Amino acid sequence: MRALNRKIGKATAAALIFVSLFLGLQAFALRGGTCEEALSRCLDDVFTQAFGSFGMVYCAIGFAFCKRYIDPAG
Amino acid sequence: MNMRRIFMGFFFAALVLGPAYAAGGGDAVRKVGLEEVLSIGGLDDQALFQWTGVATDGAGNIYVLDAMDFSLKKFGPDGRLLKKAGRKGQGPGEFMAPRLLACSGERLYATDQNVFGVYVFDRELRFLGKIPCPSLILALAALGDGRLAVAVMGMASPGKVLVLDADGRVLSEFIPAEGPGKGILMDSMSFAQDKDGQFYVAYLFRDSVEKWTREGNRLWSKAFLGQKKIATTEVQSLALPSETCFKDVALDAFGHVFVLGGKLSKHPSRDVYVLDKYGALLATFTLPEPSHCLHIDGRNYLYARANDGITLKKYKILYD
Numbered sequence: 414m415r416a417l418n419r420k421i422g423k424a425t426a427a428a429l430i431f432v433s434l435f436l437g438l439q440a441f442a443l444r445g446g447t448c449e450e451a452l453s454r455c456l457d458d459v460f461t462q463a464f465g466s467f468g469m470v471y472c473a474i475g476f477a478f479c480k481r482y483i484d485p486a487g
Numbered sequence: 488m489n490m491r492r493i494f495m496g497f498f499f500a501a502l503v504l505g506p507a508y509a510a511g512g513g514d515a516v517r518k519v520g521l522e523e524v525l526s527i528g529g530l531d532d533q534a535l536f537q538w539t540g541v542a543t544d545g546a547g548n549i550y551v552l553d554a555m556d557f558s559l560k561k562f563g564p565d566g567r568l569l570k571k572a573g574r575k576g577q578g579p580g581e582f583m584a585p586r587l588l589a590c591s592g593e594r595l596y597a598t599d600q601n602v603f604g605v606y607v608f609d610r611e612l613r614f615l616g617k618i619p620c621p622s623l624i625l626a627l628a629a630l631g632d633g634r635l636a637v638a639v640m641g642m643a644s645p646g647k648v649l650v651l652d653a654d655g656r657v658l659s660e661f662i663p664a665e666g667p668g669k670g671i672l673m674d675s676m677s678f679a680q681d682k683d684g685q686f687y688v689a690y691l692f693r694d695s696v697e698k699w700t701r702e703g704n705r706l707w708s709k710a711f712l713g714q715k716k717i718a719t720t721e722v723q724s725l726a727l728p729s730e731t732c733f734k735d736v737a738l739d740a741f742g743h744v745f746v747l748g749g750k751l752s753k754h755p756s757r758d759v760y761v762l763d764k765y766g767a768l769l770a771t772f773t774l775p776e777p778s779h780c781l782h783i784d785g786r787n788y789l790y791a792r793a794n795d796g797i798t799l800k801k802y803k804i805l806y807d
Contacts, residue, residue, distance in 0.1 A: 449722050449729075456723045469725075471601065474623050474640065476727060477675045478586060478600055481691060481734050481749075482539055482554070482779045482796075 448479035516743065518807035519761050519770045521789065525801035527551075527566045530794065534568055535560070537796035540588030542595060543784040544610060550595055551799060552585040559585070559597060559612055566801075572612035580606065580614030591629030598624045604655070605635060619655035626677050634658065636686070638676050646674030648686060650701070661703025663688050672728055673717075677735045677780075681742055681764070689736040689746050692717050692728035696736070696746050698766060709766040712751045731756075735780040739787050739804060743769065747781045775800070 452472055455461055461468035527549070528535030536555035543549055547564030557575040559582075562568055573582050584600035594615075595608040603623060607615040622639035625646070630636055633653035640646040650658045663676065663686070675691035685706070686699045694714040698706040712732055720729040731749025734756060738744055744762040752758035756777035761770040778791035789802045 449720055449727075452722050452725075452727070456725070470623065470640065473672055473725075473727070474600065474625065477625065477640075477672055477691060478584075480731050482586075 448476050448484045451479055452476045516761065516769045516806050519759075519772045520805040520807070521772065521774070521802035522805055523775075523800055524788065524803050525566050526793070527562055527799040527801075528794075528797050530797060534562075535797055535799060538792065538799055539586050539779070539796070540597065541780065541782045541790050541799060542588045542590035543782065543788075543790070544590050545785065547784075547786075548610070549790070549799070549801070550588060550590060552582075552588045552597055554585055554796075557582040557585065559588075559595070559608060561610075561612055570612050572608065572614070579617075580608070587624065587627040589627050589629035589635075591631050591633075594629070594633070596627060596629050596635060598627055605637070605651075618651060618653065620649070620651065621657070625675055628678060628680050630680060630684075636678065636680060638678060640672070640674060646676065648676075648678065648688075648699075659701065661699065661701075663697060663699055663703075663705070671725060677733070679736045679738045679744070681738055687736050687738065687744050689733035691731055691733065691749065694732045694751070696733060696744075696760075696762070696766065698764070707766045709762070709768075711746075711760050711768065712748070714751055717751075734778075737781040737783045737789075739783050740785055741787075745781055745783060745789070747774075747778060 455472035455475055461472055535551065536553055538551045539554045540552035541549065549562040551560045551562065553560055558571050558573040560568060561570040573580055575581065575583065577583060582599050585597060586600050587598040589596045593610055595610065597606045597608065604620045605618045605627065607618060609615055618635065620637055620639065624637045625640055626638035628636045635651045636648055637651060638646060638648050645662050647660050647662050649660045652658055673692055676688050678686050678688045680686050684701045686701065688697045688699060694710040694712040695708055696711065697708045700706060714732065717728045718730050719726045730751050732751050733746050734749045735747040736744060742764050746760040746762065748758040748760065749756060754773045757774040759772050759774060760768060763769055774791050776793040782790040787804045789804050791800055793800045
């Protein structure tokens with residue numbers, strides 16, 4: 414029973430981190446500034462860092478979309 | 488006798504060269520122009536806030552993803568808003584950062600920047616479900632029969648083009664980004680598929696437009712910007728490309744390839760390079776305003792952005 418509780422607790426924590434990561438990464442779409450600034454903020458994000466290279470892929474894709482869609486000088 | 492030989496010579500020449508010319512789409516195009524036929528959204532209305540993806544159906548309806556409105560919108564051929572679906576969120580049919588859109592038959596396919604998969608809607612904008620994808624998606628095309636092609640990227644591995652079935656199973660894949668210029672984001676791409684199933688790939692951060700077979704063989708590669716090396720910028724020890732080469736690629740009904748140039752074009756995000764199916768440059772033209780994408784429907788109307796995404800313009804393509 415204790416093992417099951419521990420498992421559920423871990424799953425909940427992972428889900429919470431995921432949700433927070435998704436919310437945090439909206440920085441690219443919502444905040445102003447250049448794509449480089451947005452990328453820097455994304456890489457600084459504690460949740461991005463928690464996901465290592467996955468987090469970097471999120472940020473890099475955000476940068477690519479920003480350059481293509483948002484940056485007027487891009 | 489001689490006359491007969493000459494006649495036979497002409498006959499065989501026509502037999503051999505005729506189909507080759509026709510297969511080239513009658514590539515006598517030397518000049519391409521645009522005539523605006525429709526404008527949707529403006530500074531004084533709320534039709535569009537910042538559109539990102541656009542698709543059209545055979546009836547002339549126009550579907551648009553609006554990133555600032557977190558929605559999918561359907562406009563009639565006259566530009567009237569018919570329907571709107573979606574809202575901000577992560578539930579079924581909701582968006583946080585809507586990006587790419589494609590239409591095939593009765594289905595619409597939409598992506599969200601941070602979602603591993605493709606949302607499916609019907610043409611009445613009813614949410615039908617999600618096709619899972621193993622990675623985040625950078626480019627999307629609907630291939631018919633429920634199949635999709637998506638471009639995905641990895642940090643350690645090069646970007647790939649995956650062909651997925653309606654359940655998200657990977658039917659085939661190939662890795663187009665090879666040769667010099669590998670690095671973070673150097674494989675960011677847009678692509679379009681022709682009637683023969685071959686892919687035209689345009690790279691966001693490489694001066695390269697390529698044609699690939701669906702089996703993954705490169706048929707040709709062309710550069711149009713004279714850029715051997717793309718400038719990079721360092722962000723927290725990551726060296727990232729800072730200037731865009733090509734933002735999108737689309738095909739017209741004749742099979743001509745339209746490639747939208749990025750910042751490194753003479754007119755940034757406005758110059759369009761028109762190629763034949765062999766990669767020869769036939770013409771260039773300049774959009775009235777910068778755009779992030781190009782869409783061409785089956786009747787050779789071209790759709791592009793204006794007013795930083797507040798406006799969608801529809802143009803008739805004029806060939807000379």
